[in-house]
Amino acid sequence: MSVDTSATQVGYQLPPVVKKITENLLCNYSRRYPGIFIATIHTDREAASNWGFPDLVLQGSQTMNFCAEPLFKAYREHWINDSTLSVKFLKPVFADEIITIKGTVVERQETAEGRIDLKIDVWATNTSGNKVITGEARVVI
Amino acid sequence: MNQAEYNKQAVDWRYIKEGSVVATLVYGVPLTDVYHFAAAAVEDPDPWYIEDSPFGGPVVPPGYFYGEYLRLLVVPNYPMGVLNSQLTFESKGPIFPGEQVTITGTVDRLFKKRDRPYLDLGITITKANGQIAGHGIVTLLLELGD
Numbered sequence: 001m002s003v004d005t006s007a008t009q010v011g012y013q014l015p016p017v018v019k020k021i022t023e024n025l026l027c028n029y030s031r032r033y034p035g036i037f038i039a040t041i042h043t044d045r046e047a048a049s050n051w052g053f054p055d056l057v058l059q060g061s062q063t064m065n066f067c068a069e070p071l072f073k074a075y076r077e078h079w080i081n082d083s084t085l086s087v088k089f090l091k092p093v094f095a096d097e098i099i100t101i102k103g104t105v106v107e108r109q110e111t112a113e114g115r116i117d118l119k120i121d122v123w124a125t126n127t128s129g130n131k132v133i134t135g136e137a138r139v140v141i
Numbered sequence: 142m143n144q145a146e147y148n149k150q151a152v153d154w155r156y157i158k159e160g161s162v163v164a165t166l167v168y169g170v171p172l173t174d175v176y177h178f179a180a181a182a183v184e185d186p187d188p189w190y191i192e193d194s195p196f197g198g199p200v201v202p203p204g205y206f207y208g209e210y211l212r213l214l215v216v217p218n219y220p221m222g223v224l225n226s227q228l229t230f231e232s233k234g235p236i237f238p239g240e241q242v243t244i245t246g247t248v249d250r251l252f253k254k255r256d257r258p259y260l261d262l263g264i265t266i267t268k269a270n271g272q273i274a275g276h277g278i279v280t281l282l283l284e285l286g287d
Contacts, residue, residue: 019184029182033211039143040221047143051223051285060225061279065183065204072187072202077195079232080203086229 003141007074007105008116014070014103021058021097029062058093063133067101067122071137075118078141087135091126099124099132116141144221151220154251154258154283163246163262164216166209170201172238178205196235203232203275206244210262210279213246222260222281230277241269249278258283 006012019025030042041048041057048056064087072079093099107119120137142150179190179202187202194200207230214221236242243266250261259280266275 025182025184028177029208032178032182033208038147038221041144041223044143047145050143050145057224059208060228061204061208061210062183064207064228064230065185065202068202068204069183069185072185076189080196080200080235082233083203084229084231086227088227089225092224 003075003078008108008118008141010105010108012105014074014120014122017066017070017101019066019099019101021093021095021099023056023095026056026058026062026095029065030059053092053094055094055096058095058097058099060087060089063087063089063093063099063124064135066099067103067124067133067135067137070101070103071120071122071139075139075141078139082140084138085122085135086137087122087133089133091130091132093124093126093132098127103137111140144223148220148222148284151218154220154260157219157248157251157260159248159251161248163219163248164213165246166212166216166244167241168244169239169241170205170236172199175199175201175205175238178202194235196237198237201236201238203230206230206264206266206275207277209244210246210264210277210281213244213262213264220283222283223285224282225279226259226282227280228277229279230275232275234272234274236266236268236274242274243267243269257285 039047042059101124103122109117124133180186247263249263264277
């Protein structure tokens with residue numbers, strides 16, 4: 001399967017991914033982990049409130065999964081074979097928020113082996129338009 | 142038990158040694174768990190995850206392993222921390238449902254930032270043939286402080 005050549009050009013914008021953070025979505029992810037037995041800020045409102053959060057908090061690794069989705073859709077087997085995603089969490093995301101994940105190719109280099117090494121800026125914004133996560137991906141094609 | 146109570150009874154982070162192995166998990170990812178993960182936990186039921194792919198069968202989403210640090214931390218009763226501030230993951234090839242993988246967690250770094258303690262936990266995914274299929278680092282805020 002070949003990648004759309006436009007997706008390998010600097011300035012290419014990944015098709016945005018929008019996620020509605022329902023309580024079900026939060027719990028379907030976070031109850032996979034020790035949250036089954038431990039009431040975490042991701043699965044239990046009282047636990048979230050104990051740390052001053054107004055609602056259930058989206059787990060960072062779940063947010064990162066959402067950031068990976070448009071990258072996988074664009075780069076397919078290359079995303080599986082040789083890629084890196086690195087993100088920083090800027091603000092917590094709460095239940096019932098909607099987040100939008102976007103990305104732009106910012107750098108393209110040809111390697112000595114004739115492959116293409118892409119650097120892609122990725123970020124997510126919440127309903128208010130504030131950035132909640134920012135990061136950088138690398139994929140070799 | 143809630144998260145704060147768990148952290149309170151957990152090993153004091155000051156006794157955790159840099160460079161030490163946190164835990165090792167060995168398992169095969171069940172296909173049914175891949176279905177649940179893709180369809181319900183991240184809402185991305187891509188056909189490559191649940192039907193077939195050019196790799197020869199469905200593949201486990203690389204993101205399946207992003208959260209494995211939590212399973213590792215609870216093995217030696219280490220604190221889960223409060224939040225993760227940073228996460229990096231490198232994917233080096235397909236992992237198939239049912240294939241045996243070894244997940245190893247290591248304490249890469251313990252440090253303080255603005256007087257708050259953080260832990261860099263390294264995660265390495267190794268296949269039965271010794272090939273490294275993925276590597277990650279998660280930075281955890283261990284305590285909120287006063």
